Amino acid sequence: MGDWSRIRTVRVDGLKYHAHRFAVAPMMDWTDRHCRFLHRQLSGRALLYTEMVVADAVIHGDRQRLLGFDACEHPVALQLGGSDPAKLADAARIGAAFGYDEINLNVGCPSDRVQSGTFGACLMKSPALVSDCVDAMKQVVEIPVTVKCRLGVDDQDIETALDELADGVFTRGADALWVHARKAWLEGLSPKENRDIPPLDYERVYRLKARYPHWFIGLNGGINTLHEAELHLGHVDGVMLGRAAYHTPALLAGVDRLLSHGKASQADLTTVIDAMAEYAGQHIAAGGRLSHVTRHMVGLFHGRPGARRYRQILSTEATHANAGPEVLHEAFSVVAVASDAQAA
Incomplete structure (x- = not known):
C-alpha cells in the first residue's frame, strides 16, 4: 500500500482530531502481525491495532516477538493491558521506541485473565486509576495515548460511569476514547457472551460525543458493514470494526474509498x-x-x-x-x- 503518514493530532474546527476515522479493533489471538499485514494490503488508511499486550510482558519479555511489526503496517497502535501507572509508562516508552504510532490502554476486555490481573474492563470501576495511567504514559511519550473502554460494568449506571471515565482521561490528556457500546458483565457471563449478550447502546456513545464536541470519540461494537460505519460517522468521530473485519476481511478493501468519498482506488x-x-x-x-x-x-x-x-x-x-x-x-x-x- 502507499506510504501513509503516522498518526497526527491536529485541530479541525476546534476538534482535537485523531487523524484516522476507521480502525480495526484489537482482538486477542487474532490481530497479530500477520493479520495486520493482510489488513494493510486491503486498506492503507485504516488504523490497525495489536492484540492486547500486558505491560509486564513488554518490560520483561521477548520484545521483538511481542512488539515486532512490518513497516508497512503503519499506522499501527499498540494496545497495552495493566493497571500500574509506572509499569504502563515503561511499556509505553518501549512501544514508542519500537515505532508504534499510538499507545492504547485496554479498559474493556472482560476475559478471566484480565479480571485476575485487575485490569481491562475491571478498570471501569476505578476511573481515577485509569486517569493516573493515562497521565503516566502521556508524561513519557510524544505519540497519542488513547483509551478503549466499555459503557460500564455489572450494575454500574452507564450514564455516570462513562461520563466519569471520560472526564478523567480527557482531563489528564487522553487523545481519544474508543467506546465499545456494550456493558461488560464480569460476573455471570463468559468473555464470548460479553461480545453478544449485553445489548448495544449506540445512542449512549452519541450522547457522549455531544458532551465532548472537541474531543475524539470513536465507536466499536456490532458494526458489520461499511454502510453501518458510514451512518455512525454522522454521530461520532471514528468507527472500529472487529469480528466483521476479521471474518470478512475483503470489506476492508472499501475503507479507503469510504474515507476519501470515492476518490481512492479499491484494493485488487x-x-x-x-x-x-x-x-x-x-x-x-x-x-x-x-x-x-x-x-x-x-x-x-x-x-x-x-x-x-x-x-x-x-x-x-x-x-x-x-x-x-x-x-x-x-x-x-x-x-x-x-x-x-x-x-x-
Whole structure:
C-alpha cells in the first residue's frame, strides 16, 4: 500500500482530531502481525491495532516477538493491558521506541485473565486509576495515548460511569476514547457472551460525543458493514470494526474509498494474494509456517464463487509442515476460475 503518514493530532474546527476515522479493533489471538499485514494490503488508511499486550510482558519479555511489526503496517497502535501507572509508562516508552504510532490502554476486555490481573474492563470501576495511567504514559511519550473502554460494568449506571471515565482521561490528556457500546458483565457471563449478550447502546456513545464536541470519540461494537460505519460517522468521530473485519476481511478493501468519498482506488484481491504469498514465503524462510499467515485469510473470499473450496485448501493443505506459498496460489486459482465461469 502507499506510504501513509503516522498518526497526527491536529485541530479541525476546534476538534482535537485523531487523524484516522476507521480502525480495526484489537482482538486477542487474532490481530497479530500477520493479520495486520493482510489488513494493510486491503486498506492503507485504516488504523490497525495489536492484540492486547500486558505491560509486564513488554518490560520483561521477548520484545521483538511481542512488539515486532512490518513497516508497512503503519499506522499501527499498540494496545497495552495493566493497571500500574509506572509499569504502563515503561511499556509505553518501549512501544514508542519500537515505532508504534499510538499507545492504547485496554479498559474493556472482560476475559478471566484480565479480571485476575485487575485490569481491562475491571478498570471501569476505578476511573481515577485509569486517569493516573493515562497521565503516566502521556508524561513519557510524544505519540497519542488513547483509551478503549466499555459503557460500564455489572450494575454500574452507564450514564455516570462513562461520563466519569471520560472526564478523567480527557482531563489528564487522553487523545481519544474508543467506546465499545456494550456493558461488560464480569460476573455471570463468559468473555464470548460479553461480545453478544449485553445489548448495544449506540445512542449512549452519541450522547457522549455531544458532551465532548472537541474531543475524539470513536465507536466499536456490532458494526458489520461499511454502510453501518458510514451512518455512525454522522454521530461520532471514528468507527472500529472487529469480528466483521476479521471474518470478512475483503470489506476492508472499501475503507479507503469510504474515507476519501470515492476518490481512492479499491484494493485488487489478485494483488493482495500476490503480496501475501511473497510475505508468507519470507515468513517460512525465517522459520515460520504457512498456516501462521493463512489462518487469517480463510474468510477473504466469503460469499464469492469458489470460496468454499478456497477455505478447504487453506484449512487442510496450508497446515502441512512443509506447505509453501504455492498453496495460497492454488487456493486462489479456484476462486479465479469460479469467478470467470460465473462471468461467462
